[in-house]
Amino acid sequence: MQKIIVQKYGGSSVANLRRIQGAAQRIARYRRRGYRVVVVVSALGDTTDELVYLAHRINPFPREREMDMLLSTGEQISCALMALALIRLRIEAISFTGAQGGIITDTAHTRARIVRIDAHKILQELNKRRVVVVAGFQGMTPEADITTLGRGGSDLTAVALAKVLSASVCEIYSDVDGVYTADPRIVKNAHKLDIISYDEMLEMASLGTQVMQDRSIEVAKKFNVVIHLRSSFNDKRGTIICDPVRYFSNKKEAKRMEETVLSGVTLNTSEAKLTICDVPDKPGLAARIFKGISRQGINVDMIVQNTSRDRITDISFTVPRSMLKAALSVTRKIGRKIHTGAVFADTDIARVSIVGVGMKTHPGVAAKMFEALARCRINIEMISTSDISISCIIKKKFAQRAVRAIHKTFGLEKG
Amino acid sequence: MQKIIVQKYGGSSVANLRRIQGAAQRIARYRRRGYRVVVVVSALGDTTDELVYLAHRINPFPREREMDMLLSTGEQISCALMALALIRLRIEAISFTGAQGGIITDTAHTRARIVRIDAHKILQELNKRRVVVVAGFQGMTPEADITTLGRGGSDLTAVALAKVLSASVCEIYSDVDGVYTADPRIVKNAHKLDIISYDEMLEMASLGTQVMQDRSIEVAKKFNVVIHLRSSFNDKRGTIICDPVRYFSNKKEAKRMEETVLSGVTLNTSEAKLTICDVPDKPGLAARIFKGISRQGINVDMIVQNTSRDRITDISFTVPRSMLKAALSVTRKIGRKIHTGAVFADTDIARVSIVGVGMKTHPGVAAKMFEALARCRINIEMISTSDISISCIIKKKFAQRAVRAIHKTFGLEKG
Numbered sequence: 085m086q087k088i089i090v091q092k093y094g095g096s097s098v099a100n101l102r103r104i105q106g107a108a109q110r111i112a113r114y115r116r117r118g119y120r121v122v123v124v125v126s127a128l129g130d131t132t133d134e135l136v137y138l139a140h141r142i143n144p145f146p147r148e149r150e151m152d153m154l155l156s157t158g159e160q161i162s163c164a165l166m167a168l169a170l171i172r173l174r175i176e177a178i179s180f181t182g183a184q185g186g187i188i189t190d191t192a193h194t195r196a197r198i199v200r201i202d203a204h205k206i207l208q209e210l211n212k213r214r215v216v217v218v219a220g221f222q223g224m225t226p227e228a229d230i231t232t233l234g235r236g237g238s239d240l241t242a243v244a245l246a247k248v249l250s251a252s253v254c255e256i257y258s259d260v261d262g263v264y265t266a267d268p269r270i271v272k273n274a275h276k277l278d279i280i281s282y283d284e285m286l287e288m289a290s291l292g293t294q295v296m297q298d299r300s301i302e303v304a305k306k307f308n309v310v311i312h313l314r315s316s317f318n319d320k321r322g323t324i325i326c327d328p329v330r331y332f333s334n335k336k337e338a339k340r341m342e343e344t345v346l347s348g349v350t351l352n353t354s355e356a357k358l359t360i361c362d363v364p365d366k367p368g369l370a371a372r373i374f375k376g377i378s379r380q381g382i383n384v385d386m387i388v389q390n391t392s393r394d395r396i397t398d399i400s401f402t403v404p405r406s407m408l409k410a411a412l413s414v415t416r417k418i419g420r421k422i423h424t425g426a427v428f429a430d431t432d433i434a435r436v437s438i439v440g441v442g443m444k445t446h447p448g449v450a451a452k453m454f455e456a457l458a459r460c461r462i463n464i465e466m467i468s469t470s471d472i473s474i475s476c477i478i479k480k481k482f483a484q485r486a487v488r489a490i491h492k493t494f495g496l497e498k499g
Numbered sequence: 500m501q502k503i504i505v506q507k508y509g510g511s512s513v514a515n516l517r518r519i520q521g522a523a524q525r526i527a528r529y530r531r532r533g534y535r536v537v538v539v540v541s542a543l544g545d546t547t548d549e550l551v552y553l554a555h556r557i558n559p560f561p562r563e564r565e566m567d568m569l570l571s572t573g574e575q576i577s578c579a580l581m582a583l584a585l586i587r588l589r590i591e592a593i594s595f596t597g598a599q600g601g602i603i604t605d606t607a608h609t610r611a612r613i614v615r616i617d618a619h620k621i622l623q624e625l626n627k628r629r630v631v632v633v634a635g636f637q638g639m640t641p642e643a644d645i646t647t648l649g650r651g652g653s654d655l656t657a658v659a660l661a662k663v664l665s666a667s668v669c670e671i672y673s674d675v676d677g678v679y680t681a682d683p684r685i686v687k688n689a690h691k692l693d694i695i696s697y698d699e700m701l702e703m704a705s706l707g708t709q710v711m712q713d714r715s716i717e718v719a720k721k722f723n724v725v726i727h728l729r730s731s732f733n734d735k736r737g738t739i740i741c742d743p744v745r746y747f748s749n750k751k752e753a754k755r756m757e758e759t760v761l762s763g764v765t766l767n768t769s770e771a772k773l774t775i776c777d778v779p780d781k782p783g784l785a786a787r788i789f790k791g792i793s794r795q796g797i798n799v800d801m802i803v804q805n806t807s808r809d810r811i812t813d814i815s816f817t818v819p820r821s822m823l824k825a826a827l828s829v830t831r832k833i834g835r836k837i838h839t840g841a842v843f844a845d846t847d848i849a850r851v852s853i854v855g856v857g858m859k860t861h862p863g864v865a866a867k868m869f870e871a872l873a874r875c876r877i878n879i880e881m882i883s884t885s886d887i888s889i890s891c892i893i894k895k896k897f898a899q900r901a902v903r904a905i906h907k908t909f910g911l912e913k914g
Contacts (some may be wrong), residue, residue, distance in 0.1 A: 101557055135576070142516055143583040153594050154579035157572035164569035168558040179568050184643055228599055
């Protein structure tokens, strides 16, 4: 039996007719090499935005079921066009909506979860030697209502299909050609990673490297779906996201993988820091503060509390800049109730992080990072660590210098 | 139980957001009066044309199944927007694709026929006091492929739904406010008919009055669905298409209906006339001629053959002007084979027709029409009659004068 491959083309990869034709040519090459190909497409360029705009003009509070009915047409159009482009190249192809592709979801419109996939129709068409083009981002409830999967939904469609079809790989095509050791706009000699583990990718995604939504990576991790992130504008290898130990049949190679200490340096400049001074050192106060904040729908990211002196302590935390105003207001209100000192906000911050599974087994990684910053005379305002990452909050003006210094210190440029 | 009413809004009635809102307000009024309302919508303005253009640029010979997948999005968008507009007006509403509406068709993509309608979901939603907005022009095969119904498909959706739902009426909204005794641009005092029979409407449609496709009228006739053709820009009564005898419980009124001799005068200036001279008067030659023509996909409309003299005859027939060139070429070829005389084409013609069920019972209608033309010194080139219509081919320059004269002779202006 021929190997099955799932290829997902994002909005920029099908932004216009020429790009659809380019993607079709790539798919045709894979088909001719003998793969059974399932293609997942996003909506053309800014179709979705235009539809959202239309809907809001007609109803400022559009019902979510109707929004899904509306927005799902974007992917339906692009999958029909992709099938037509393939047929033009004499590649037998057929397009499916999410519903026709057997993607069954729950009823949480605009952010539905895939419950199961009934792939028998897709397999039937693959066995007729056809390329199956599936509309991404959408599914159907058991009652045949159309649903959409929310942000990153098309990636999720691709990963889930790759799982149920036991595809050998799930290729995600976009205008990004892989995951880099650092943002190439900041670090000139940053290099593309050949491979990265699911956990590192999740960590990098949460620390500011937005190449793929967490949700799809988590599903891929859960079902061990090998993802290949690559560019739709060239034929170069991109970055493989996988479980390295399982991915390499050759155990030595997997071992060598682990010897790489770091996968990359990430930067996030979209956060703000809040500090509550003089919090009485009594049980339950931190809980009260963060419960109050989360009730306002505000996502708190990093939280740092120092050991208390004189039975009082300072608590600092970061929030997305867009939520700063709301966060400040609620924090001050709570502060008054529990008799803390003043609450300060600081938007002049950046978070620099290093990510790598190797740090678990390599002592001294944190020290090396702090030294790199010290050599540049960059003061560290907050520190936070996870199993496979270390983050420092610094002044924003030092952000790029810090990334470059850390990248160099860990020898990431050598590739 | 509240009465069910089906309302269909054509492309011009939902051409932009303001018109969608206008239609929604009308629907809301009906709902508040207590009707259970099913709405059928066409695609917004020129959406369909744009999609066809896109498809042809990507594949000059687009596969029909994929075209249906693509084109069906037009109506899906407008039905979602209509539901949102209704909800905005605090009218509970839900949108359905053709598939969700239970419209099952055969597999003849781009020109599918409705096989059956499983209306239980629509009824379920109506019983929840919701307006159900169904995407027109589309359905689903038993294998869940999306199909479209071809020209006039949305009207057909509306008529078929009105039938299965036993609706009291099927209202067709467009930019035309009804059927007139003659084109008001030609005859100033032409008046709108309150009522017209299915047969007369079919005859008028085939003779040039394009307010509705034959197909939908035929289905309405078969199942006795009462159609109300009316304008989406005002609240005036339009024209009822029905079986008058059944429509009027009051028999006297139905009788009075029949006393109207004519429903209207129609004009068609888009045809050309071909004449084959000196056709030998032998059995089978006419068959050979018209079989050859129809093989080229050319629709022949009126055919007139005079009694032969000297064992030869002339045969004249009309074809759509757009097919004249092809028709001329094939007719000349056949003419040479069967040894006829020359073949002439004449594009300077018009067809004036009168339509009315009353002519069955009123002798002298034809004579009255010919006299009207004679009084204007208009020469009649061909005559053709059906059960409820009489058509004359005349020189095109006399067309408007002829329509006005006939309209007046039959006293149609009095309304």
